[in-house]
Amino acid sequence: MQRNRVYNFNPGPAILPLEVLEEFRDSFMNFGGMSIFEISHRGKEFQAMMDETIALFRELMGIPPHYHVLFLGGGASLQFSMVPMNIMDKTADHVLTGTWSKKALAEAKIIGSPKVIFSSEETKFSRVPRPEDVRPNSDASYVHITSNNTIYGSQYHVFPDTGLIPLVADMSSDILSYPFDVSKFGLIYAGAQKNLGPAGVTLVIIRDDLVKRSYRMVPVIMRYSTHAEEKSLYNTPPVSAIYLVNLVLKWVKRQGGVAAIEKHNREKAAMIYDVLDKSSFYKTPIEKDSRSFMNVVFTLPSDELTDRFVAKAKEQGMTGLKGHRTVGGVRASIYNAFPREGVKTLAQFMREFERAQ
Amino acid sequence: MQRNRVYNFNPGPAILPLEVLEEFRDSFMNFGGMSIFEISHRGKEFQAMMDETIALFRELMGIPPHYHVLFLGGGASLQFSMVPMNIMDKTADHVLTGTWSKKALAEAKIIGSPKVIFSSEETKFSRVPRPEDVRPNSDASYVHITSNNTIYGSQYHVFPDTGLIPLVADMSSDILSYPFDVSKFGLIYAGAQKNLGPAGVTLVIIRDDLVKRSYRMVPVIMRYSTHAEEKSLYNTPPVSAIYLVNLVLKWVKRQGGVAAIEKHNREKAAMIYDVLDKSSFYKTPIEKDSRSFMNVVFTLPSDELTDRFVAKAKEQGMTGLKGHRTVGGVRASIYNAFPREGVKTLAQFMREFERAQ
Secondary structure, three states: OOOOEEEEEOOOOOOOOHHHHHHHHHOOOOOOOOOOOOOOOHHHHHHHHHHHHHHHHHHHHOOOOEEEEOOOOOHHHHHHHHOOOHHHHOOOOOEOOOOOHHHHHHHHHHHHEEEEEEEOOOHHOOOOHHHHHHHOOOOOEEEEEEEEEOOEEEOOOOOOOOOOOOOOOOOOOHHHOOOHHHHHHHHHEEEEOOOOOOOOEEEEEEEEHOOOOOOOOOOHHHOOHHHHHHHOOOOOOOOOHHHHHHHHHHHHHHHHOHHHHHHHHHHHHHHHHHHHHHOOOOOOOOOHEOOOOOOOEEEOOOOOHHHHHHHHHHHHEEEEEEEOOOOOOEEEEEOOOOOOHHHHHHHHHHHHHOOOO | OOEEEEEEEEOOOOOHHHHHOOOOOOOOOOOOOOOOOOOOOHHHHHHHHHHHHHHHHHHHHHOOOOOOEEOOOOHHHHHHHHHHHHHHHOOEEEEEHHHHHHHHHHHHHHHHHOOEEEHHHHHHOOOOHHHOOOOOOOOOOEEEEEOEEEOOOEEEEOOOOOOOOEEEEEEEOOOOOOOOOOOOOOEEEOOOOOOOOOOOOEEEEEEHHHHHHHHHHHOOOHHHHHHHHHHOOOOOOOOOHHHHHHHHHHHHHHHHHHHHHHHHHHHHHHHHHOOOOOOOOEOOOOHHEEOOOOEEEEOOOOOHHHHHHHHHHHHHOEEEEEEOOOOOOEEEOOOOOHHHHHHHHHHHHHHHHHHOO
């Protein structure tokens, strides 16, 4: 642990690799006599950095050539609207697995008549669907899922097969944390502030045929075709946020790529789930095959114990562990950049805290 | 001139004060054991910084209490849509003074039936309207203007009086560069990347009654009411961009506030316009009372001379002087942060270049 650095379990914005931050600090003033905040997005220097960032993404994620890689502003929440505006004809199928999928559904309802084809709300979102639970309607323009549910702590480990109906995924909180077949998806979007970089830039990966869909008058700024044609330079992109993403991608590559990252993520998550499974003190509300490797959510016997746990962990340099206000409990967000040592420290702390009761 | 710093005449993203960049470099890693990129937007530390930023804005611009100050993502281009979606009933009046006002009009046409009540397009946008040129239609939901036209180099020095019809202004390229009466406006928006900070955050100042307007179903993320009610925290805001804005505002305050900034801006612009007025070699296409203090646009007798001028200036450490491709010529963008010394250097260079022909 670097001096003056805490173990930051924040759910997002979240921890970034220390070496990326140091690289940013040492380089952001040196962009041809100006800083990264001052360079033109129409200049050669920015273009080279943007091209490199997209190429790195394509390489790390194995993105096929008929997919566009876009960097947009407005957050993943803007995608909740852009998706139905652009690619929903009359209806689309939504899978409800938590707060964010509900928000995506609410926005889709403003544009058309989406249907819910799976929901685990009755069991407090204790799981994501099994592949056989997802049966798309034939008139659905797409099926929308949330690959990882930050608040409830669940995650898909097998994606549904939606056949010819495009699968659309909000991957804000687990993108780049495991390898998967991008060609099984029509559209993927992700706010950067968990695994990719800082808040302020959103990644969109969209298949070429979906870019060309057009069912209604959409504001020019909200059209995927606008951003695809202009290669994310229709308007001024968040330059410095993209630069930080660039540095994060290079870090991922240095770690050995996404497969190596996944291995670390599985090992990190296992350290905490192992404590949970051996304990009758801690409980996790999520079914075993839906457990998230990014956000480990668990409860203690009482709110009072929970508060004490969070406060004591903070004293020991572990911050951001308080669960989301809608579910309570504890949440350990352990994204790609979260160090193994910090997870070990938490697991050890959990055992000691339980023993002391 | 700091070693390794050029005179950056970029139109936006644009120059920032060197001391702000240094302050950022020295502080961004020190946010309670994490960096500004990693702190939670729901935490006390961020909230204190956000509150301070808004308070500074209110103080520097004299924003009355019945106006909301919002920080949104998506750029000023997203506002081209959000404005008509939220506050246009059937029609609105648009004033066309350049590329950006045309873009705002195009987006408004997708939502309703805006009218053009003034355009200087026939004279290649050589001027902004005089107050008497702006006669709003009685059914207009608002009048939309662009206070400074970065590409053509024109700027309002007197704003039209639109009576009870709200005046809406895109102030992306001259916000905070002169004091003015905010209460004459219904809504003001501005991308940050000229006078406020880095690309990636947009300021919206909106009068309370306009927040409450509702004429159609608008996506939740696109409603001003959403962002006003949630105080810009409906979704994750661009945290680090807001922090940089915070530092810029403190810098403006240290300069003596917006009135002192305006004095500097007038003096800087006068140095270049003085060369233009005394020359028959350089020409400015903008009428005298519409000249911009932010972007000084001028032409040389031939494209070949223009290219030579830009190249030679670059050799001498002055970059970003090439005019926008749609108008050609030279453009010197001299926003708040642009140092007086740099303008002096350019004026001197202009005189020498002319003499050498």
